[in-house]
Amino acid sequence: MNIHEYQAKELLVAQGIPVPMGEVATTAEQAGDIARRLGGAVVVKAQVHTGGRGKAGGVKLAKTPEEAREKAQAILGMQIKGLTVEKVLIAPAADIASEAYVGVIMDRASKAPVFMVSAAGGIDIEEVAATNPDAIRKLVVDPRYGLLPHQAYLLATELYQEPKQQRAAAKILQQLYAAFVAAGASLAEINPLITTPEGEVRAIDAKFNIDDNELFRLPAIEALRDPSSEEPAEVDAREAGLTFIKLDGNVGCVVNGAGLAMATMDLVKYYGGEPANFLDIGGSSNPEKVVNALRIITSDPQVKVILFNIFGGITRTDDVANGIVTATRQSPIDVPIVIRLTGTNEEIAVKILSEAGFSAMTDMDEAVKRAVELATGEGK
Numbered sequence: 526m527n528i529h530e531y532q533a534k535e536l537l538v539a540q541g542i543p544v545p546m547g548e549v550a551t552t553a554e555q556a557g558d559i560a561r562r563l564g565g566a567v568v569v570k571a572q573v574h575t576g577g578r579g580k581a582g583g584v585k586l587a588k589t590p591e592e593a594r595e596k597a598q599a600i601l602g603m604q605i606k607g608l609t610v611e612k613v614l615i616a617p618a619a620d621i622a623s624e625a626y627v628g629v630i631m632d633r634a635s636k637a638p639v640f641m642v643s644a645a646g647g648i649d650i651e652e653v654a655a656t657n658p659d660a661i662r663k664l665v666v667d668p669r670y671g672l673l674p675h676q677a678y679l680l681a682t683e684l685y686q687e688p689k690q691q692r693a694a695a696k697i698l699q700q701l702y703a704a705f706v707a708a709g710a711s712l713a714e715i716n717p718l719i720t721t722p723e724g725e726v727r728a729i730d731a732k733f734n735i736d737d738n739e740l741f742r743l744p745a746i747e748a749l750r751d752p753s754s755e756e757p758a759e760v761d762a763r764e765a766g767l768t769f770i771k772l773d774g775n776v777g778c779v780v781n782g783a784g785l786a787m788a789t790m791d792l793v794k795y796y797g798g799e800p801a802n803f804l805d806i807g808g809s810s811n812p813e814k815v816v817n818a819l820r821i822i823t824s825d826p827q828v829k830v831i832l833f834n835i836f837g838g839i840t841r842t843d844d845v846a847n848g849i850v851t852a853t854r855q856s857p858i859d860v861p862i863v864i865r866l867t868g869t870n871e872e873i874a875v876k877i878l879s880e881a882g883f884s885a886m887t888d889m890d891e892a893v894k895r896a897v898e899l900a901t902g903e904g905k
């Protein structure tokens with residue numbers, strides 16, 4: 526789950542990290558009022574679930590409340606990486622002497638949280654990572670002990686020469702780790718962590734990704750969810766109890782089990798296709814889940830073919846067959862459907878499908894190949 530910058534900053538403040546806090550506005554007038562209340566120069570910042578807002582024109586400084594109103598007017602409604610800006614954060618503008626990057630991610634390779642810090646922070650950090658990886662210092666954290674004081678200090682010395690700033694940064698790194706753990710995050714970063722001309726260290730941007738599997742035990746974090754900022758199909762799928770991730774290809778996939786879903790996507794790619802989604806209808810399928818899955822997949826206009834790949838264990842293939850028949854009767858589907866199913870109640874499933882005019886395959890290779898041919902137009 527993604528959260529907005531203003532929410533991420535609240536998680537930092539809760540651990541004691543110094544952040545120039547502001548308020549959120551949904552209209553230009555509110556933005557002007559907030560700027561008046563804050564007094565002095567402000568920064569107007571698009572609140573969308575993506576980085577790179579600065580480069581896209583979604584972060585603007587304003588010297589007066591009137592200017593804040595104008596900047597908010599321009600930013601609200603703007604599209605950034607396909608997302609519409611519906612809220613802006615109005616925060617006191619910081620004077621910046623230097624910009625650093627500090628972040629912690631859950632790293633698969635290390636099977637542990639890994640800190641990354643760089644004195645070359647700011648909006649070009651991706652470029653730094655790509656062209657000058659040595660400018661980023663990494664440190665693996667032992668989750669049993671967390672980020673120890675000497676480790677935090679070591680990282681801080683990468684960022685600053687001034688002992689006072691090193692101590693401030695070391696403290697912030699430990700507080701950031703605490704925020705990362707408390708939020709069940711898979712990523713927590715501050716970019717930029719700035720120094721002011723007076724030498725103070727401050728966080729002026731924050732980004733968190735929350736591990737969905739932590740949410741059941743963290744209701745206060747779950748409450749930060751903003752469905753209006755999420756992919757509509759993913760919201761729909763979550764409410765229907767399906768695990769769904771939208772992708773950019775045109776082969777819609779309906780699969781049971783995450784492992785089989787991954788294998789199916791691999792095979793689609795192997796045969797030269799591109800999956801339109803990851804979708805796991807889960808173990809104990811009922812026809813309703815299939816109906817919902819088809820509704821969600823067909824709402825994507827890019828989808829050229831729908832591939833069912835069902836391995837019936839606990840999942841009964843006749844349930845899936847009934848779901849396909851029900852769904853296509855309710856609303857006929859105008860893209861071809863390729864069905865591969867095998868396992869529990871396979872004979873019944875094949876009978877249900879053939880009576881409804883569908884054919885089913887049992888071989889996964891053949892089915893995926895066929896689906897890719899249909900998607901690329903070679904099978905016509």
Ligand code: GDP
Nearest residue numbers: 568576577578579584618619647648716717730
């Ligand atoms: P991002 O582009 O989405 O990561 O948004 P950021 O909040 O990191 O802002 C991008 C850049 O805008 C920062 O790296 C700063 O250079 C600049 N910026 C953001 N807030 C302020 C501010 O309060 N004062 C000044 N002077 N610059 C800011």
Ligand code: MN
Nearest residue numbers: 647716717730
């Ligand atoms: Mn940033």
